[in-house]
Amino acid sequence: MFLLGVAGMMLFAAVDAAFPWLAKGFLDAAFTERDARVLGLVPAGIVVLFLVRGVGDYLSVFALGSVGRQVIKAIRRDVFARYLELPAGFFDRHGVAPLLSRLTYNIELVAEAATTAITSLIRDTLTILGLLGGLLWLNWRLTAFALAVSPLIVGLIRVTSRLLRRYSTRIQSSMGDVTRVAKESLESQRMVKMFNAERQQSAAFERVNEHNRASYMKLITVRAVSNPVVQLIAALGLAAVMFVAIRDIAADHLTVGEFTAFLAALLLMTTPLRRLVNIVSPLQQGIAAGESVFEILDSPAEDAGGSRRVARARGEIEFRDVTFTYAAEKGEVLRDIRFRAEPGQTVAIVGRSGSGKSTLVSLLPRLHDPDRGAVLLDGHDLREYRLADLRRQVSVVSQDVMLIEDSIRNNIAFGMPQAEPQAIEQAARAAHVLDFARELPGGLDATVGERGALLSGGQRQRVAIARALLKDAPILILDEAMSALDAESERFIQEALAGLLRGRTTLVIAHRLSTIEHADRIIVLDEGRIVESGTHAALIAAGGVYAALHRMQFNV
Ligand SMILES: Nc1ncnc2c1ncn2[C@@H]1O[C@H](COP(=O)(O)OP(=O)(O)O)[C@@H](O)[C@H]1O
Ligand SMILES: [Mg+2]
Structure with missing residues (x-):
């Protein structure tokens, strides 16, 4: 030409x-x-x-x-x-x-x-x-x-x-x-x-x-x-x-x-x-x-990871002395983080806002890499895995749900275009999405508006949970997934989440301590350090930071 x-x-x-x-x-x-x-x-x-x-x-x-x-x-x-x-x-x-x-x-x-x-x-x-x-x-x-x-x-x-x-x-x-x-x-x-x-x-x-x-x-x-x-x-x-x-x-x-x-x-x-x-x-x-x-x-693209392939991980997670900084002048956001989660366990992370909870969980899908130390999945450094394989192992439900301007159905199946319609509907039912979608013209095919503007906060949250159910990853991250909800939506979502947690390794960040009492382990984070860790009962008995937080929330 x-x-x-x-x-x-x-x-x-x-x-x-x-x-x-x-x-x-x-x-x-x-x-x-x-x-x-x-x-x-x-x-x-x-x-x-x-x-x-x-x-x-x-x-x-x-x-x-x-x-x-x-x-x-x-x-x-x-x-x-x-x-x-x-x-x-x-x-x-x-x-x-x-x-x-x-x-x-x-x-x-x-x-x-x-x-x-x-x-x-x-x-x-x-x-x-x-x-x-x-x-x-x-x-x-x-x-x-x-x-x-x-x-x-x-x-x-x-x-x-x-x-x-x-x-x-x-x-x-x-x-x-x-x-x-x-x-x-x-x-x-x-x-x-x-x-x-x-x-x-x-x-x-x-x-x-x-x-x-x-x-x-x-x-x-x-x-x-x-x-x-x-x-x-x-x-x-x-x-x-x-x-x-x-x-x-x-x-x-x-x-x-x-x-x-x-x-x-x-x-x-x-x-x-x-x-x-x-x-x-x-x-x-x-x-x-x-x-x-x-x-x-x-500009260099994201590191595509190693060559280790994995179809479905067992879900054993280990943080090994992880230290992380966003920018050198801002100091360390995570310091010497060390803990393990066995497959299927639930680990709760609590701490003041800004203590580094979201940063900690963002290391799992490798949105960031640690400066020192390593995060391991099934005993291998995350960096050994092919990035796409690794990310397939992790579902995230967070406070701010990202939705695209499309139907509820396509938002649930985001990134999973090959999903069967029945599977999408099943996920929508389990996450109580159908409960509100039924009222909308077009049902699951109703559009959610730009960034989900046509849905309420609780409805967006349920779509995110349906997404995670459909993705069916062995690792689940809940980052203040319920902080924006009223009591009724929370009850629905608790139910939906209970289904979601089953058989998955879960890291859950929550402000309302009532939601994490049954976790296998609770980690208390402060200024990027783990200051306490143990079961609910053990931490209450120890009478430290967690016990004080708990007293404050329940007024006992
Ligand atoms: N993308 C980012 N770039 C630089 N600093 C950040 C970024 N995200 C969070 N931070 C800083 O890292 C610290 C921990 O933040 P975060 O992990 O979001 O805390 P939490 O989830 O516990 O409230 C905060 O001081 C925050 O200002
Ligand atoms: Mg956070």
């Missing part, structure tokens, strides 16, 4: 470049030699030439456009694929909005550079080279005078390129900010309303919007200045040529036809030249955008 496009451009450029040469023949034949044949040939020639030029034009625009859109699609696909593969830590450091803006806005700029700019770059360079060849052939001496100004043009393009690249980078990052503020305000529109924060958010938006405009104006200024300057430089060249040419004509060194053709070629050159200067801007924008896009593509 690209070669076809280049062929089209060559056709187009050839016609343009041939034009002055044909004009010379015409003028000399018509006026100097007074040849009668030109009367018919010239008008026919014009039509044929423009037809050929039109075909070239069509080919180049269509083929290059097609190449450009393919490029965009491919880059978008690759960037999106890389977004899916980046480790969880990457998203702790990078906001989602700038990443979205790279996927939508920046990639379009790459397309612009890859199509319009490349088309012009190739076509106009070819036209200029063709015309230049003609000029040299017509009169090399005059051409040399015209070319004297070319270093000025090259210098100008260099300077503007540098400035344009700088401003483009700024514009693109400000587009990320615009996306961020808009996304935040839209996603939390209820909060904005409740706090009368419309003004505050407008002001925040105004700031990023203004920064975007101001950065753009700098780019526009450079663009606006560069054009007249190029024209001026071209005029200098033309002036030099005229000076020499007029003297040559007077001295009979040059015919009128030669001179007219020369002048025509020179003037024809100014249009592609102007276009070439004009594409510096989209080209530099595209390069700046390309840098931001390739930064993503070059």
